[in-house]
Amino acid sequence: MRGPMSVELALEELLDSRVADVFTKDELREKLARSERERRPLRVKLGVDPTAPDIHLGHAVVLRKMRAFQDLGHTGVLIIGDYTAMVGDPSGKNKTRPQLSYDEIEQNAATYKEQVFKILDPERTEIVLNGEWFRKLAFADVLRLASRFTVARLLERDDFEKRLAKQQPISLHEVMYPVMQAYDSVMVRADVELGATEQTFNILMGRQLQEQMGQERQIGLLVPILTGICGTVRMSKSIGNYIGIAESPQEMFGKTMSIPDRLLAEYLRLATDYRPDEVERLERALADGSANPRDVKFQMAKRIVAMYHGEESSELAASDFERVFKRKEAPREMPVIGLSSKDLKEGKIWIAKLLRLANAASSNSNALGLVRQGAVSIDGAPVDAGRPDVAVKSGMTLKVGKRRFFRIEITNDTSD
RNA sequence: GGGGAGAUACCCAAGCGGUCAAAGGGGGCAGGCUGUAAACCUGUUGGCGUAGCCUUCGGGGGUUCGAAUCCUCCUCUCCCCA
Secondary structure, eight states: OOOHHHHHHHHHHHHHTTOSEEETHHHHHHHHHHHHHHTOOOEEEEEEOTTSOOOBHHHHHHHHHHHHHHHTTOEEEEEEOTTGGGTOOOTTOSSOOOOOOHHHHHHHHHHHHHHHTTTSOGGGEEEEETHHHHTTOOHHHHHHHHTTSOHHHHTTSHHHHHHHHTTOOOOHHHHHHHHHHHHHHHHTTOSEEEEEGGGHHHHHHHHHHHHHTTSOOOEEEEEOOOBOTTSSSBOOTTTTOOOBTTSOHHHHHHHHHTSOGGGHHHHHHHTSOOOHHHHHHHHHHHHTTSSOHHHHHHHHHHHHHHHHHOHHHHHHHHHHHHHHHTSOOOOSSOOEEEEEGGGOBTTEEEHHHHHHHTTOOSSHHHHHHHHHTTOEEETTEEOOTTOOEEEOOTTOEEEETTTEEEEEEEEOOOOO
16 A cells, blocks of 8 residues: 555656646646545546557557556546447548458457556456447437537547648548547546547547536546657557567567667657656766667666566566677577478478468568578578578578577478 | 549559559668667569569450550549539
C-alpha cells in the first residue's frame, strides 16, 4: 500500500508525466477527489481497434497510463472496437481504411486481449466489445443519434479538412466514426477517456454527447504519439516501423538500438518507465555531450526489454547484441531451419529454396537478389551467386543480411 | 440532372502504337563507411530453377503483326453548375 505522500506523487505523475493534454485538469482533479470521498473508482475508458492486433510501444504509452489509473484503484474499461473496426478510424489517415471481415476482427481481438495484460491489471480491467450495443441499434436509432451532430462540426476534423483540400474522397461511414466513439463513452459511462493526441476530436465528441444525453461529461486525457523506429512517422503495425511488446527480447533490443539518435529523448520520455527526473538527467547529459548517445541507447534498450521480459532476459539480449554486432559472432540461440534429407540433392540445396524455408525471402527472385548482393553466407562464407547450390550439414549457420541468423538442422527422412 | 478532369507498381509520378517489366523521386531491402545512429556512396525493388519465359498499367470487350498507349462499354474518384 502506498502512503499519503506517494499517492500525492503518483497523482502528479498521472496528470503530467507522458501526457500531452488534459481537458480539463481541474475537472479531473475534482473527479479524482470525489472518487476518493465516495470510494467509487473512476471508469477510465480506452477504445482500441482490433485492426492490427500486435501491441507496440506506441500503444503502450496509453495503456501504461491506464495502468497508472488502475494502480490508484480506478477501473480500466477497455473497449474493443469490433464494430467500429468495420468502419476504420480516419484519424491520421489520408485515405479510407479497408473494412475488415468479422472473422479477422475476432481473431485480432483475441490476440489483443492476450497481449494487453502484459501492461494492464486484470483485476481492475473490464473488456467490452462495442458490437454489444451497436449490433442492436435500429436504423431509426442511428438516425436519432446522428441528428445530434452537425456536418460542419464533423468536417472540422483536420484529417477530413486535409482530405477535402487534397480532393480526396471521404466516405459517409467514416464521418460516423466519431459519432460511434462518442456513443461508446455514453454506453460505458466513462469518467475519463484516454487516447493519443489524434483522438482529440473523437474524445471531445464523447464529452458533448454525454452531456446531451444527461451524463456528466468525461475528461479527455491525451498522451503524445510515439514516432516509429524509422524516425519519420508515428509507430504503426501496418507501416512496420514498430517494436511490439510481444516480440522476442533480441528483436526488441535490436530494434531499439536501431532508432535514430534524434529520437532518443522522445523514447526515454515515452517508451521507458524512467522517472521524470531521471529522463531529465539523461536528456541533459545528451545535450551537453557528457553522455554518448550510443551508450544511453544501450541502457534504454535494456530498460525497455526488461519492462516486458524481465531483467534476466534483458541482460541476455544485451550480451547477445554485443556478441553479434561488436564481436561479429552468431548469437547463442537462433531459429532452426529444419531440412529433411529429401530436400537435398547430393548434400546440396538450392540457396533460394533454403532462404524461403527460413522465411528470409519472399520469393526466389528476392532470395537470389540477396545472394547477388552478397548478403547471404553459410558458416561465414558468402554464397556465390554463380553457384547457387550449396552444400549444407546439420549445425551450419545461415546468415542473411546483418542480423538474421538461422541454424540448419537436417533430419534423415527415409520414410519413402 | 448537366459539364469537365482523372484511375499506371508500396506511395507520388512520367509514359500516349513497338526500343516498356514500364523514366524519375520517395519508401523498403541489401552492400560499403559506422555505433544495427545520422550523413554519404553503390546495388536492388512483379513472378518463375531465372542469358529464357509468364503475368502486370481500374474492369470487360474490340482494332492492330504488335496496346499502358487507339476504339467501346462498365466501375470508381475529384471539380464546377443545378
